Structures are given as structure tokens and as C-alpha cells.
Amino acid sequence: MRIGELAARAGTTTRTLRYYESRGLLPARRGGNGYRTYDEDDLKLLRQIRTLQDFGFDLEETRPFVECLRAGHPEGDSCPASLVVYRRKLAELDTLIEQLTSVRAQVAAQLTRAEAAVPGGPEPKCELGGHG
Amino acid sequence: MRIGELAARAGTTTRTLRYYESRGLLPARRGGNGYRTYDEDDLKLLRQIRTLQDFGFDLEETRPFVECLRAGHPEGDSCPASLVVYRRKLAELDTLIEQLTSVRAQVAAQLTRAEAAVPGGPEPKCELGGHG
DNA sequence: GTAAGCCTTGACGCGGACGTCAAGGCAAGA
DNA sequence: TCTTGCCTTGACGTCCGCGTCAAGGCTTAC
Numbered sequence: 001m002r003i004g005e006l007a008a009r010a011g012t013t014t015r016t017l018r019y020y021e022s023r024g025l026l027p028a029r030r031g032g033n034g035y036r037t038y039d040e041d042d043l044k045l046l047r048q049i050r051t052l053q054d055f056g057f058d059l060e061e062t063r064p065f066v067e068c069l070r071a072g073h074p075e076g077d078s079c080p081a082s083l084v085v086y087r088r089k090l091a092e093l094d095t096l097i098e099q100l101t102s103v104r105a106q107v108a109a110q111l112t113r114a115e116a117a118v119p120g121g122p123e124p125k126c127e128l129g130g131h132g
Numbered sequence: 133m134r135i136g137e138l139a140a141r142a143g144t145t146t147r148t149l150r151y152y153e154s155r156g157l158l159p160a161r162r163g164g165n166g167y168r169t170y171d172e173d174d175l176k177l178l179r180q181i182r183t184l185q186d187f188g189f190d191l192e193e194t195r196p197f198v199e200c201l202r203a204g205h206p207e208g209d210s211c212p213a214s215l216v217v218y219r220r221k222l223a224e225l226d227t228l229i230e231q232l233t234s235v236r237a238q239v240a241a242q243l244t245r246a247e248a249a250v251p252g253g254p255e256p257k258c259e260l261g262g263h264g
Numbered sequence: 265g266t267a268a269g270c271c272t273t274g275a276c277g278c279g280g281a282c283g284t285c286a287a288g289g290c291a292a293g294a
Numbered sequence: 295t296c297t298t299g300c301c302t303t304g305a306c307g308t309c310c311g312c313g314t315c316a317a318g319g320c321t322t323a324c
Contacts, residue, residue: 004270014271019312033320035271055235059311077246086243093236097229103187104225111218114209136300146301151282165290167301191281 003028006038010046017046023059025049025066045069048076061085135160138170142178149178155191157181157198177201180208193217 003014020026021036026045028036045066052062064085065076073079077086135146152158153168158177160168177198184194196217197208205211209218 002271013312015312015314018273023311033271035320053311055239056232075246075249077242078249083243083246086239086246090236090239090243093232093239097232097236100188100225100229100232104222104229107187107218107222107225110209111215111222114207114215114218117207117210134301145282147282147284150303155281165301167290185281 001038003036003038006043006046009043010050012046012050020046020049020059025059025063041069052076055089057085057089061089133170135168135170138175138178141175142182144178144182152178152181152191157191157195173201184208187221189217189221193221 001009003017007014007017017026017028017036021028026042026049028038028042031037048065048069049059049062052065053059064079064081068079068082069076071079076082133141135149139146139149149158149160149168153160158174158181160170160174163169180197180201181191181194184197185191196211196213200211200214201208203211208214
């Protein structure tokens with residue numbers, strides 16, 4: 001299959017596939033006319049990349065998974081190198097979520113504090129004495 | 133005070149201050165020699181910007197806070213427009229944290245599944261039959 | 265033969281918040 | 295006077311994953 005079809009079947013664009021090739025992540029064979037040619041295995045590799053990208057993995061981080069599949073393993077994460085990436089990503093996510101949660105709490109505190117001093121801010125929610 | 137001193141006192145760089153000025157966020161008066169001149173109020177504005185930046189606010193999102201201070205209010209969040217930004221940011225943070233938590237769970241599940249099939253991966257933690 | 269629709273490479277654009285370099289002006293100390 | 299260290303503007307570089315032309319070639323349908 002050619003680049004347009006592969007892109008369509010993976011729900012991405014030809015530009016993206018050329019970009020992956022430029023990064024050495026998804027090289028393509030060439031037909032006699034210079035057109036890129038792909039097969040079903042390439043589709044599988046591409047889907048692996050896309051899934052990880054959707055999870056927020058950097059492109060480089062998908063490489064072990066791709067190489068794992070290309071080595072003949074049934075899944076991209078059937079290799080130790082892929083598991084290392086998983087674990088690192090989990091740690092990164094934990095750190096990030098922790099930071100964001102901390103920031104959220106601080107912003108919420110600031111908001112609460114500020115609302116108590118701004119006209120039209122507080123808007124008592126369920127106390128007596130108001131119909132509008 | 134001049135740009136270098138202000139930058140140092142706020143823990144940032146002169147480049148950053150010039151950038152803020154180029155965005156109209158922190159304009160500076162000029163001395164007879166063309167040098168930028170700042171006062172203590174500018175330091176307060178700058179600290180407000182930096183605090184919000186550290187929270188992950190976009191530069192544009194700090195503008196209401198800066199204008200609030202410049203309007204003479206005691207705090208950058210003493211104005212309704214600032215509270216609107218706070219609330220929007222809280223919503224963004226909630227969405228983001230939720231997404232990241234979801235991704236974390238999915239990655240953790242993949243890791244668990246994959247570990248059960250890779251040599252050297254599982255490493256039973258507390259079951260019988262292993263001292264090394 | 266020609267228009268449509270695919271493909272090719274090359275190269276610039278984007279967003280955000282600056283970093284970094286270049287070329288030069290101004291002020292103060294030895 | 296010369297050096298040092300601050301300051302000025304201008305402009306390109308960074309990171310990342312592409313989007314978006316531009317100019318042209320191949321193939322197929324009519």
C-alpha cells in the first residue's frame with residue numbers, strides 16, 4: 001500500500017509518516033516509481049506509535065516498542081527496553097500529577113481567599129437572605 | 133533601579149524583562165541615557181507575573197492580575213477579571229489531571245500485563261520460593 | 265491530450281517563553 | 295586612556311511534531 005492509504009488507515013497524515021521516516025522510526029521501501037510502499041506490518045508499527053503518542057510519549061520513547069515489534073515479538077512491549085520506558089513514564093506521570101495537584105490546591109486557595117474580598121465574588125451559596 | 137538589578141531581585145533575566153515589555157506587560161520608563169528604569173512597584177508586578185508563571189499560567193493570563201495591581205488594588209487578584217482567570221485555570225487543571233490520571237492507569241495496566249510475559253519482568257515480590 | 269488525483273522533495277511556519285549572539289553605546293574605576 | 299561591566303536594539307536559535315505551501319513527476323480516466 002502507498003503512503004496515503006496507510007495514513008488513512010491509521011487515522012493520521014502523510015506528512016506525519018514522512019516525519020517518522022525522517023526520524024528513522026518508520027522507514028519505507030520504494031517502488032519503481034519512487035513511491036513509498038508499506039505492508040500490514042508497517043500498519044501495526046504505526047498503530048503502536050500512535051497509541052503511545054496519544055498517551056503522551058515522546059516520539060523517541062516509542063522507538064523501543066517499534067524495534068521490539070520489528071524484532072518479531074508479538075507486542076511492542078514484549079521487550080525489557082519497552083518496560084523500562086513504561087516505568088519511567090509512570091514515574092514522570094506521578095511527578096507531574098503530583099505537581100499539578102499541588103498547583104491546583106494553591107490556586108484554589110488563592111481563589112477562595114480573593115473571593116472573600118472582591119465585590120460580586122463571594123456569592124453566598126446557601127445561606128439565608130437572598131432570592132437572586 | 134535598572135534592568136539588571138530588577139531581574140536579579142526577581143530571580144529572572146534581563147531578556148525576560150525585555151520580553152515582557154515587548155508584550156506590553158511590563159513597560160519601562162527611560163532614563164536620559166536610554167536605560168530602562170524601574171521602581172518597587174514594578175518589582176511587585178514582576179513578582180506577580182512570576183508567581184503565576186510558576187503555576188503554569190500563560191503570559192497572557194497574567195495580564196488581568198498586572199492591570200489590577202496597576203489600577204491601585206492591593207493584590208493582583210483583587211479584581212473580578214483575575215478571578216475569572218483563576219476559575220478557568222482550575223477547570224483546566226482538573227481536566228488535565230483527570231486525563232493524566234487516566235493515562236497513568238492505562239500505562240500501569242499495560243505494564244502489569246506486559247511484565248507477566250517478559251523474562252526478568254515479573255519478579256514476584258513476596259511469594260514463596262526465592263531468596264534472589 | 266489533458267485534467268484529476270495521487271506521489272516526490274524541499275523548505276518555511278507555528279506556538280511560547282525565552283536563550284544567545286552580534287555590534288555598539290555609556291559610565292566608572294585604575 | 296583603557297578596561298570592565300553595565301546597557302541598547304536586532305535578529306536568529308531552541309524544542310517538537312507536525313501543517314502548509316511550492317514546484318514538479320507519475321498514473322489513470324475520459
